[in-house]
Amino acid sequence: xxxxxxxxxxxxxxxxxxxxxxxxxxxxxxxxxxxxxxxxxxxxxxxxxxxxxxxxxxxxxxxxxxxxxxxxxxxxxxxxxxxxxxxxxxxxxxxxxxxxxxxxxxxxxxxxxxxxxxxxxxxxxxxxxxxxxxxxxxxxxxxxxxxxxxxxxxxxxxx
Amino acid sequence: xxxxxxxxxxxxxxxxxxxxxxxxxxxxxxxxxxxxxxxxxxxxxxxxxxxxxxxxxxxxxxxxxxxxxxxxxxxxxxxxxxxxxxxxxxxxxxxxxxxxxxxxxxxxxxxxxxxxxxxxxxxxxxxxxxxxxxxxxxxxxxxxxxxxxxxxxxxxxxxxxxxxxxxxxxxxxxxxxxxxxxxxxxxxxxxxxxxxxxxxxxxxxxxxxxxxxxxxxxxxxxxxxxxxxxxxxxxxxxxxxxxxxxxxxxxxxxxxxxxxxxxxxxxxxxxxxxxxxxxxxxxxxxxxxxxxxxxxxxxxxxxxxxxxxxxxxxxxxxxxxxxxxxxxxxxxxxxxxxxxxxxxxxxxxxxxxxxxxxxxxxxxxxxxxxxxxxxxxxxxxxxxxxxxxxxxxxxxxxxxxxxxxxxxxxxxxxxxxxxxxxxxxxxxxxxxxxxxxxxxxxxxxxxxxxxxxxxxxxxxxxxxxxxxxxxxxxxxxxxxxxxxxxxxxxxxxxxxxxxxxxxxxxxxxxxxxxxxxxxxxxxxxxxxxxxxxxxxxxxxxxxxxxxxxxxxxxxxxxxxxxxxxxxxxxxxxxxxxxxxxxxxxxxxxx
Numbered sequence: 001x002x003x004x005x006x007x008x009x010x011x012x013x014x015x016x017x018x019x020x021x022x023x024x025x026x027x028x029x030x031x032x033x034x035x036x037x038x039x040x041x042x043x044x045x046x047x048x049x050x051x052x053x054x055x056x057x058x059x060x061x062x063x064x065x066x067x068x069x070x071x072x073x074x075x076x077x078x079x080x081x082x083x084x085x086x087x088x089x090x091x092x093x094x095x096x097x098x099x100x101x102x103x104x105x106x107x108x109x110x111x112x113x114x115x116x117x118x119x120x121x122x123x124x125x126x127x128x129x130x131x132x133x134x135x136x137x138x139x140x141x142x143x144x145x146x147x148x149x150x151x152x153x154x155x156x157x158x159x
Numbered sequence: 160x161x162x163x164x165x166x167x168x169x170x171x172x173x174x175x176x177x178x179x180x181x182x183x184x185x186x187x188x189x190x191x192x193x194x195x196x197x198x199x200x201x202x203x204x205x206x207x208x209x210x211x212x213x214x215x216x217x218x219x220x221x222x223x224x225x226x227x228x229x230x231x232x233x234x235x236x237x238x239x240x241x242x243x244x245x246x247x248x249x250x251x252x253x254x255x256x257x258x259x260x261x262x263x264x265x266x267x268x269x270x271x272x273x274x275x276x277x278x279x280x281x282x283x284x285x286x287x288x289x290x291x292x293x294x295x296x297x298x299x300x301x302x303x304x305x306x307x308x309x310x311x312x313x314x315x316x317x318x319x320x321x322x323x324x325x326x327x328x329x330x331x332x333x334x335x336x337x338x339x340x341x342x343x344x345x346x347x348x349x350x351x352x353x354x355x356x357x358x359x360x361x362x363x364x365x366x367x368x369x370x371x372x373x374x375x376x377x378x379x380x381x382x383x384x385x386x387x388x389x390x391x392x393x394x395x396x397x398x399x400x401x402x403x404x405x406x407x408x409x410x411x412x413x414x415x416x417x418x419x420x421x422x423x424x425x426x427x428x429x430x431x432x433x434x435x436x437x438x439x440x441x442x443x444x445x446x447x448x449x450x451x452x453x454x455x456x457x458x459x460x461x462x463x464x465x466x467x468x469x470x471x472x473x474x475x476x477x478x479x480x481x482x483x484x485x486x487x488x489x490x491x492x493x494x495x496x497x498x499x500x501x502x503x504x505x506x507x508x509x510x511x512x513x514x515x516x517x518x519x520x521x522x523x524x525x526x527x528x529x530x531x532x533x534x535x536x537x538x539x540x541x542x543x544x545x546x547x548x549x550x551x552x553x554x555x556x557x558x559x560x561x562x563x564x565x566x567x568x569x570x571x572x573x574x575x576x577x578x579x580x581x582x583x584x585x586x587x588x589x590x591x592x593x594x595x596x597x598x599x600x601x602x603x604x605x606x607x608x609x610x611x612x613x614x615x616x617x618x619x620x621x622x623x624x625x626x627x628x629x630x631x632x633x634x635x636x637x638x639x640x641x642x643x644x645x646x647x648x649x650x651x652x653x654x655x656x657x658x659x660x661x662x663x664x665x666x667x668x669x670x671x672x673x674x675x676x677x678x679x680x681x682x683x684x685x686x687x688x689x690x691x692x693x694x695x696x697x698x699x700x701x702x703x704x705x706x707x708x709x710x711x712x713x714x715x716x717x718x719x720x721x722x723x724x725x726x727x728x729x730x731x732x733x734x735x736x737x738x739x740x741x742x743x744x745x746x747x748x749x
Contacts, residue, residue: 044346057329058345059353066335 006045013038014046018053025056028064032071041075069123077112077119079157084134086125093146094133098122100147101135104154117157166237173233180208181217181228185241192217192241193250195279195366196315197229200325202622202687203644203671207320212313213253214279217241225249247283254283259290260338261367262310268368273682275366276313297341302350303531304357304373309341312369318342318361325671326645328477330355354480358473358645358669359527359678364685372527372679375548376558382519382547383426389511390519391429392422393499393578396437397525397589397674398552400696404681404689405556406566411692413700416571421559422523423572432574433522434581436499437588437597439718440470441709443735444492445601446726448664452606452637455663463488465640465655465662468594470494472532473669473678475739477645482652483741491736495588496522496529497538499578500545501734506722507578515543522549525589525677528669537737551679580714583614583701590694591643591673592619592626595666599630599639600708607633614707620698622672622691625650627662640665643673 017034021027031050036042042065051058065071083089083098098120102108105118112119128134131143135153142153162177168185175184185192196212198205210227217228220238225246240246258280265271297309314333319342322331330353334343344353362370382390403412422430447466454462467489469475475494478485492498499522504515511518522529529549532538538545550558559566574580584600587593596619603611618628619639624647630637640662642648648667654660670676672690675697676683683689706712723730 047345057323057332057354059329059332059334059343060323062345062347063332063334067333069336 006049010039010046011049014049015053018050023053023055025054028054028056028061029068032061032065036071041072043073069121072110072121074110075112075116075119076121078117079137080119080121082121082123082126082136084124084126084128084132084136085122086129086132088125088129089133092132096147097133097135097145097150100150101154104150118154164233164235166233166235166239168239169241175233177233179233181219181226181231181233181237181239182215184233185217185228185239190241192228193279193282194229195275195313196317198315198317198320198364198685200671200685200687203325203624203685205320205325205685207317209316212257212315214250214283216246216249216253218243218246250283251285254280254285255288255290257313258285258288259292260295261313262294268311269371269374270311270365270368274368293338295338295341300349301373302355302357303534304527305350305355305359305362306371306373307343307350308369308371309343310369311367312342313367314340314342315366316342317364317366318370321360321364322355324646326356326358326360326669327649328354328356328358328481328645331361356473356476356480356645356669357528357531357678358477360670361678362527363678363680363682372551372554373530374554375530375550376554376561378548379521379550379558382521387517388519389428389508389513389517390426390521391431391503391507391578392427392521392523393431393433393436393496393503393546394418394422394523395433395496395525395529395589395674396586396593396697397677397680397693398523398555399700400589400675400693401525401680402552402556403566405553406559408567409692410683410689411696413696414566415700416573417566417569418555419574420569420572421562421564421566424564424569425558425562427521429575429578430572431499431503431578432581432585433495433499433524434585434588435578435712435714436495436502437470437585437594438582438709438712438715439498439502439735440492440495440588440594441584441597441601442715442719442726443498443731444468444490445598445605445709447490447492448598449602449606450727452663456635465660465665466490467664468598468666469737470588470594471528471668471670471674472496472526473528474645474648474667476528476531476742477648477669478652479740479742481649481743482656483743485652485656486739486741488655489739491738493538493735493737494529494532495585496524496546496549497532497737498735500538502718503578504540504543504545505734506718510577515540520546522546523552523555524549525552525674525680526670527551527678529679552677553679553681556681577714577717580712581704582709582712583704583707584709585712586700586704587697589674589697590620591668592621592641592666593673593697594668595619595639595641595664597709598664599637601710602637603630603632604708604710606635609633611708620694622687622694624671637664638662642666643668643676644671645669 047061051061135142135145195214198207208229210230215228216225218240295310300307399415403414469489503520508518533546584597596616626641642651675693676690
């Protein structure tokens with residue numbers, strides 16, 4: 001029997017999350033959100049347990065995880081940087097901002113710096129188009145960001 | 160009363176019940192709109208209409224965009240054009256875009272000539288390709304039964320519907336997004352590591368060469384040409400009821416004699432029948448059933464009931480993956496294919512005066528899971544498989560064509576003996592309900608000591624997904640359940656697990672219809688009337704047999720007298736029974 005290892009406390013936590021959504025298969029996306037909030041990312045083991053608890057196939061869970069760019073199978077950084085690539089942000093120069101983050105941190109999109117501090121991801125519209133281009137780091141939102149601001153923003157988290 | 164809707168399709172007035180799709184309404188007046196991703200499996204109640212491929216688009220007057228006819232419902236007063244220039248151009252463009260990312264190896268593709276993508280492109284008159292773009296480069300996934308070449312996938316997702324909705328296996332899902340999206344197992348692992356049961360229903364509905372069976376015909380041609388090898392063949396019951404379709408014969412035409420003749424001409428040293436092994440299966444499985452039943456009646460609390468049949472390798476894979484906690488409930492009797500192998504290599508080889516390693520046992524099966532079953536370690540002796548490999552009905556048809564034979568014109572010939580003699584009970588193994596009917600014929604006589612006057616258990620026959628019947632064993636009511644299609648099997652299994660099952664014995668077949676609808680059969684394109692005709696053919700062959708009860712097969716009687724001893728005896732246990740494995744993936748808690 002192929003076994004997957006995961007700490008009991010983590011399994012218990014996952015079971016509890018699934019239960020809080022009545023183990024409903026249709027609540028998969030909500031469960032994944034909560035699980036990613038708890039673990040920081042969604043490794044294969046976590047998806048296996050969610051599939052079992054919600055009585056859906058692992059292939060289905062993996063399908064949903066890989067469909068939405070918000071979900072990640074690699075651990076995010078302590079400070080997850082998200083650059084909005086929605087239409088408004090894009091036309092106002094989000095790509096240049098993204099390139100600057102990638103250059104300064106030396107990591108591609110979807111990955112985490114070696115020290116585990118920063119990860120970069122792109123997202124589509126946070127609903128603050130008036131502030132375009134928008135960058136979020138954790139819960140914090142930065143508006144009207146230009147490539148020139150990137151160094152200062154990173155510095156805030158390097159203390 | 161059903162509300163009726165009036166509309167116009169291609170200048171013709173049409174009246175259809177509310178809820179009818181444009182595709183269905185058009186079909187009603189003889190307008191056959193081309194489709195690609197659409198799939199309608201009549202009696203199974205499965206209609207797959209994601210509207211994803213956009214081949215079936217039509218123009219609805221007053222609407223800005225063309226509408227996919229497969230999932231657009233008719234509305235009062237609609238005026239629809241199914242073949243104006245806008246529609247034809249759109250379909251062609253859609254097809255060209257699909258082909259822009261498709262490998263051009265049609266000349267050597269396994270699906271060529273039987274490919275919906277190819278025939279639809281032909282039908283749409285695509286003669287030029289205007290688009291060239293990025294190409295998918297997925298790794299080809301070779302499993303023992305099924306080959307996945309996802310560069311050829313057009314994301315119709317029919318396979319996903321079969322795997323999830325019909326079979327409830329859940330091995331396949333659409334993963335990733337946009338150009339990267341593909342149908343794959345969880346974590347894009349190989350099929351062999353997934354929960355796939357190799358039932359092959361995905362292969363049976365794939366419209367392209369993305370999913371095909373592992374082909375063993377070249378190996379077979381090599382073995383037949385090797386003078387040092389004695390090559391013997393066994394043919395499963397369901398093959399004879401479908402092989403003719405590949406040669407333009409009516410579904411349900413029995414080609415038993417012509418198939419034997421073709422196999423002999425291909426150069427097999429002996430042409431035998433899996434039906435013989437099916438009779439042998441009944442001896443072993445029937446004995447086990449009666450033993451468990453008697454112990455149960457005697458009050459033995461440890462005895463496991465219901466007993467489940469174990470002939471179907473797709474089904475065996477299913478419970479090993481999905482219900483491993485129940486792996487001691489199915490009969491330990493091997494499938495007929497795997498009973499034939501050891502009898503051929505341990506008994507027949509001796510009779511023929513040849514060494515085991517010089518004998519090649521080939522099976523012709525309606526099934527793709529049989530290919531995997533041949534390779535299971537427990538069915539090998541020092542690495543030599545009891546059955547070397549299995550080829551599907553479709554592969555056999557191709558081989559007969561390669562050998563310049565027209566099945567229709569071949570003479571009828573008889574199987575060789577001793578492993579070619581079979582009863583009507585062995586023949587009906589190929590249809591859902593057949594195995595348990597065959598078991599009932601023998602178990603009744605053994606249990607009651609009386610002669611069974613009417614061997615036709617009509618109550619066990621039919622095409623309903625889950626059936627049940629009570630058979631009177633001279634005062635003892637034996638409750639029998641039947642399921643075909645793994646989704647239906649799952650329901651019966653959940654009842655057993657929850658302690659709600661009242662059955663003494665259950666027959667399960669992985670494929671809808673049983674083996675006649677197997678993943679290796681000529682494609683039936685969801686037409687269940689074809690399955691019914693194939694089943695009727697098997698019952699016809701049964702009716703025509705002089706002997707219709709497995710335990711009366713003279714060669715089976717002789718085999719026990721000369722070689723095996725008694726059913727479920729020591730040698731039987733070694734050669735004809737097996738054990739099952741827990742293949743579930745579970746999380747280990749630290």
